[in-house]
Amino acid sequence: MKKKGPTIQDVANRAGLSKAAVSRYLNKSINLPEETGRKIDEAVKALGYRRNSIARRLSKGGSETIGLVVPEISNPFFSEMAEAVEQTASERGYNLILGISRNHPDKEIGFLRWIDDSIVDGLLFVTNRPGNRRLQLDIRRYRSVVLLDEDIPGTVQDKVFCQNVEGARDAVRYLIRTGHRRIFHVTGPVSLMSVKERLDGFRLAHEEAGLPCSDNHIFHHDYSQQFGRDVVRDILSRPALPDAVFAASDYIAIGMLEELKRNGVRVPDDMSIVGFDDTTLAGLVTPKLTTIRQSAAEMGRIGATRLLDALAQPGVLRGVTRIAASLVVRDSVLDRRE
Amino acid sequence: MKKKGPTIQDVANRAGLSKAAVSRYLNKSINLPEETGRKIDEAVKALGYRRNSIARRLSKGGSETIGLVVPEISNPFFSEMAEAVEQTASERGYNLILGISRNHPDKEIGFLRWIDDSIVDGLLFVTNRPGNRRLQLDIRRYRSVVLLDEDIPGTVQDKVFCQNVEGARDAVRYLIRTGHRRIFHVTGPVSLMSVKERLDGFRLAHEEAGLPCSDNHIFHHDYSQQFGRDVVRDILSRPALPDAVFAASDYIAIGMLEELKRNGVRVPDDMSIVGFDDTTLAGLVTPKLTTIRQSAAEMGRIGATRLLDALAQPGVLRGVTRIAASLVVRDSVLDRRE
């Protein structure tokens, strides 16, 4: 029942050589004459030798594994990201280990320890708790961490975000261009960089168009479907309805869609809605959601590439990379120009 | 820049003891007097010692990591499963490493090698290629593999599936009970166990009701949205439309919904639809999909528990576990009884 596989010593014995020769040959760190190489190859094949990766990690000090830490994986944005990261990692011979933080700072910090513990060589990190002081202080100690999607202020790592300002500005520009004048913004907590930046874009588009932009047209809470539903009740209780809403996430937009429907408000006839993210859900709801597309896959791919490059060649920081955010027109916005 | 953390030897030195004493104390495999224990604790704290998990794995022979292999992670069914697996694993001190096979048998077999390579102690395995001969032969060599969702014939591992027959039967019973008489079945490839079993349930419900059940009311291809769209064109080209369709996956059902809408066929007024899986998408589409709920999370949780139990106490096989599949009534079925 033991199934102890053959060790490198067994291979060496069979080939009539030393461990060192076999190891170096297998790692291509030595040039051996053809005949010798053949003997090793033969022994490896005959014994079915596979090197023990744990032992290898111990002596090399690396794990050939990277980690991805996300708040949740059942959110399509993160699962699309994970898919791309796994793809990129596996193309370069790395394994991917998954950490799900459920937004607990303790878990997040625990995942950082993976680096100390040589469980991973580096980490791709997404957090929704940028304000956590401990995390902030802690994360700076770690090189080989790449931040995705949301920033943690005061950190110096490589980072990959999307063009939040431009995306939001384009969304609102589009609403203005299609004749909307009273636009609300429903978004997440002010602590998040993406929220701040999308709000900047929202304001920018208003300024460009010479439109006023009141603070009480802005609703902060979180990027959830539930908030989308709740905010609708809030909005409907007000004297004047907006003719459009720019929601800073598809989840919010979808929650709103649902609740508006329940209240007999037709989208887009009575109210237009634009979302943000373009997860797979956006094309599935009715009406199909017009939204700003940011590719979670691209973010994952670029982040993983950055990280793997950094591991291969330490010391080279590339700073912040921005991926595109572009408008995808579907059915949730009505053209109101007469 | 080396950041070499303190080793157990450093702790031993500071506490004036031997490596062995420290190791055994830290692993609670020895009882030391309070005073000595305190000295070790002090040294650990003062030095900020964390044990090197790679070295530990090497000597213990285990990795305290399990793997989850799925065809894709961006499919909500699998990401919900992954979330539950990660949760269960982390509660028991295990890490989760993710393998995405993209349905390539080569990759699947590669992931099995993780066990040989001591990268994982065990594997949760979901495949859509049950027919692959090589995989079939190969997988039998591995204990500590648990099969989820789909079977691989001829294997002896622990397995967790859902009650496909009962679920499908209930779906069709419900359609019959609500007055439907001409029910089509749109499903995946015959090679999958789930497809066979759901078909059995489909037939069973017809028999019970004394209804005929023709083979050319059954459409096989795959569990994809695209097939849902395609099959609608096929069905609409036929002389007589069904009054209901039982789709063996939500993805198929959603694809059909979309294409039916495009063709002016109203759901559920002109045609009722029942899906299978109850992924998050089901509640989001219009009309909301009536479907059979199988909890991917529960499957993941139970599978992970089985695997971890098996690792803790080898040799005890529990065979096949079935999780519930139950009807969730939403808006895609019309009651046609006058």
Place this chain on the structure above:
DNA sequence: TTCATCAGATAAACCGGTTTACAAAGTAGC
């Protein structure tokens, strides 16, 4: 011939723990 050089290969240290087998000191029982 002789010294330098180099290809081919190895012994031994090392990575950082765990574990086995055993020693030394304390103490109980008689």
Place this chain on the structure above:
DNA sequence: GCTACTTTGTAAACCGGTTTATCTGATGAA
């Protein structure tokens, strides 16, 4: 006082590789 445990602890082997420093014998140049 002597034997028999118990307690407290350790030295050394081990896990399975990688890597460094070194050795040997052959080739080439002077």
